Amino acid sequence: MPVIEHNDQRFELSHAEEQKLNEFQMITSFAADELSNVIKLLRNHSWQLEHALGRYFDGNWKENLDYSAPHSPTAEQVAAGDHQQAQTGSHFTDNQEADLPISSRIPNFLENPLGVVPKLPVVHRLPYNYKEKLKILTSRQNQVTDLYSKNSLLLTVLFLPNLLIKIGAHLFSWLDILISYAFKVNLNKPRTQYNWMIPNRPQEERQPKDTFTDITEVCGDNAKDLLSLCSTESYNQIFDECESKYKFMLLILLGPIAGDEKNVCHSSKTFLTHFLCHPSTIELFKQHGDNLKIYIRTVNDPECWALSKQLKLKYSLECLLVANVHNRVNSNSGSQIMSLLAALKTKSLPRFQDSWKAAVRRYSPELVVSQTELNELEMARKIKELQDEAYQMSLNKDLEKQLEREKQEKELKEMILSKSQxxxxxxxxxxxxxxxxxxxxxxxxxxxxxxxxxxxxxxxxxxxxxxxxxxxxxxxxxxxxxxxxxxxxxxxxxxxxxxxxxxxxxxxxxxxxxxxxxxxxxxxxxxxxxxxxxxxxxxxxxxxxxxxxxxxxxxxxxxxxxxxxxxxxxxxxxxxxxxxxxxxxxxxxxxxxxxxxxxxxxxxxxxxxxxxxxxxxxxxxxxxxx
Known part of the structure; x- marks a missing residue:
């Protein structure tokens, strides 16, 4: 971990915190003597650049830098205290407990603000070279296939475990069928209720517009309203916009929805035609149209396939709501980061809409606050830019006046000299x-x-x-x-x-x-x-x-x-x-x-x-x- 020493003070920072400190220095260009105060400022704001910058440009940012939130006692300290209390035999009655100070009766989640911050899965951008990695992976798979096709012994060793597993799975399935018939309960579900498993390789020739073409083919005229809300931009572009502007990002990863019935994900097709294209769902999306970006693709697309692999998904029909919110990434610190807010239900229309409403209702206030702070910071920056521009214009005018004055004086001297000459x-x-x-x-x-x-x-x-x-x-x-x-x-x-x-x-x-x-x-x-x-x-x-x-x-x-x-x-x-x-x-x-x-x-x-x-x-x- 990076260690920073300044004025007999030692600061141990993580690599992410060091990067935040460097970004803060590039934006503000603070003096070297203020390094320790800046680190305290960032720590007090949980290393959130937007909040720390807003406080820094207020002018009174050096006040209360030594404040730190009280930490709740650890489990070992609580156990040690209980053990000591049991040994001494000291117990508080109701009246005695009422006489304790209020701070001692505050719950742990109020003493430690991080206790109320949820711990959510983190969502990242796709690597900038994911296409090259995909080509390398595809070429390696082709090389392995060619290798085993030329050597029958290696092919047998490769497929023997899979064959044994399939035989065992079939035996258990037959056993399941016998038990279901014995108890007269049909435990088998139709194929249309199962999600489509993500393939090992995508279709490299597919483009994002192919998904929109498939949606139009399946849903017909009902697809116009849905596609008007969906974005044709790449995942990384949508990710960056939602992260910087604090918007909801809805990820809809579908299985194949067009083609032969045997190769179609019926769950994705049903979800698309009956849930997403439903007028009530479209109306819900429109209510948050300014703060919502919808990314919808099929897992056969190279980008969507790479995203599903990064999210470690096994099945295609997934509807994930992502936003830049406070997340307790670890037990020591919390910060704003693109997090997975909820995996929306896709079994029925009411459950899907209820899960959407619940997630949006929970995180909308936080996003509104973040957007307000961002707008205030942007407004402060614009005001500062306008002030700097006005100041520069004033300097330019003064310079022009000075040059004009010098020019007139020079012309007057030349005229007097010419006249005397x-x-x-x-x-x-x-x-x-x-x-x-x-x-x-x-x-x-x-x-x-x-x-x-x-x-x-x-x-x-x-x-x-x-x-x-x-x-x-x-x-x-x-x-x-x-x-x-x-x-x-x-x-x-x-x-x-x-x-x-x-x-x-x-x-x-x-x-x-x-x-x-x-x-x-x-x-x-x-x-x-x-x-x-x-x-x-x-x-x-x-x-x-x-x-x-x-x-x-x-x-x-x-x-x-x-x-x-x-x-x-x-x-x-x-x-x-x-x-x-x-x-x-x-x-x-x-x-x-x-x-x-x-x-x-x-x-x-x-x-x-x-x-x-x-x-x-x-x-x-x-x-x-x-």
Whole structure:
């Protein structure tokens, strides 16, 4: 027997109890420190998992674990007490016995609850490999038959005892007949009153549906109501359902009911046609239809034959009622197990129905209680599952909210970063634009000092505010040079006053404003111009340093060329002058040798490109916030 030691405690368990303990651990996953308490809990509930689990999930299962039912004295203790009482000569009178405590006058069956638990035969499932065992048994029988058929001596030795027994049986039968005639009493019964002996071998080709076909053939239309209550499932399936759901299982094992009269079990046929198919019997079965499973087969079927052998039956007509009830399997413990409740009477219809009613009336309350406890346990499990499911759903929702919150925070950070990057990019673009214009102005001033006699074209520019500007250009200047030149001129003359400073002074003033502005730290940190007077540099030196700063700033945003916020339009004929660095001025007839151009802003109300891009970004931010 398995022995479990835990915290200086020793528990001796049977193999069945050890299996119950393992199942309890798989279901509850209790802590290792609670092993001794769990064993006490199972013992207090007679190792019934359903009751113990119900108590365990109540939460207060550790209370009264040390309670154990009082045991009645054994026969040796009672005999020893009587012997001692006889020796001492002590006897109680009626008054003295009345003065004894009530507990001493309680009958033994109340002191020991197991005394009221019946001790019933146990019914088991068929082995899962019973079909293979049946084939092996059949093959062995064939081998033995072949062996004795080849050896006449062994055949004689085999059948000689059977022959002597048959001769003796015939002699006794004749003697019985002589005695019956002598006393004028006919002790012989017709063959129809004897049950059919179970054969040594089943018909392996028979199927469960063959039994239902035989019943329909024998009973005709009366068989419909009966067969509607009978189950076509296998014995093990019916057994498992009745065991788990606490239902009655009615086993009806019939002999052959169809075929030649010589090979028919007349008792089974009579029981089937007159008892089972009777309307009153059908009504009794229907009253317990929800808690009853009927298994009806003939013993010629392999499964029914194996079941009859397992139940150790000798005759075919048997009607057994089985259910999962409390059974005192041994004198030490009681438990719920599939037990044989009653062997129903099959001699007459009233006796059959009375035996059925008596067995059902006796065990129905216990099954109802077990079903109620099972339903409560199942309901508790479902409630726990629903609670776990609701808790998991709540966790999932919280997780989704957390992920959504993190996503929004991430999008907000990306948006802020993108906005700052875009603002920084716009600032650098603006700075590059201004440096490009100032660099062009310095280059133009340096060229003015070295005036050439090359032919130039006079172009009149008219701005949108009515100003007129005349600029001279060489024939080798490109259209892009014209765009840069007029942009630089407009940039330097944007804030005109009554006293117009020189162009170089304007350039110096713009450069000082750029390099001293804290927002332009990206250019001022590494520049050679910051902190120094611009007049100490020659135009060539200042141009080189400015070109270096422009190259360093434009590389930060990979800016290849600047863009303009205006467009040059030729009025006659009206056409747009492209910003193309590959087209020379002398190739355009409308501009060479002289021409006139309109400076039209690309944005309404004099708004700059940066302002428009900023407005677009603000609109996107508003949409995101909404």
């Amino acid at each position: 875009k603002e920084e990019s716009l600032k650098i673009k603006k700075l590059c634009y201004e440096l490009t214009l100032l660099l062009h102005s310095l280059t133009a001033e340096n060229e003015d000092e070295n005036v050439t006699k090359e032919k130039k074209s006079d172009i009149l520019f008219r701005t949108s505010d009515g100003k007129r500007v005349v600029r001279k250009y060489k024939g080798t200047d490109t259209l892009r040079d014209i765009y840069i030149d007029i942009a630089a001129h407009l940039y330097l003359t944007a804030s005109e006053s009554s006293t117009q400073p020189k162009t170089l002074d304007r350039i110096y003033e713009k450069l000082r404003n750029i390099y001293e502005n804290p927002e332009n730290s990206c250019i001022a940190e590494e520049s050679d111009i910051k902190g120094k007077s611009l007049k100490f540099f020659t135009i060539t030196q200042l141009e080189a340093k400015l070109r270096k700063d422009l190259s360093r700033v434009s590389s930060k945003i990979q800016l290849k060329d600047v863009s303009f916020d205006f467009e040059l339009i030729s009025p006659f004929p009206r056409c747009s002058i492209p910003n193309d660095p590959s087209v020379f001025l002398q190739t355009r007839s409308e501009l060479w040798p002289n021409g006139s151009l309109l400076v039209e802003s690309l944005y309404d109300d004099g708004s700059s490109e940066e302002e428009y891009e900023g407005n677009d970004q603000e609109d996107q931010d508003d949409n995101i916030n909404e």
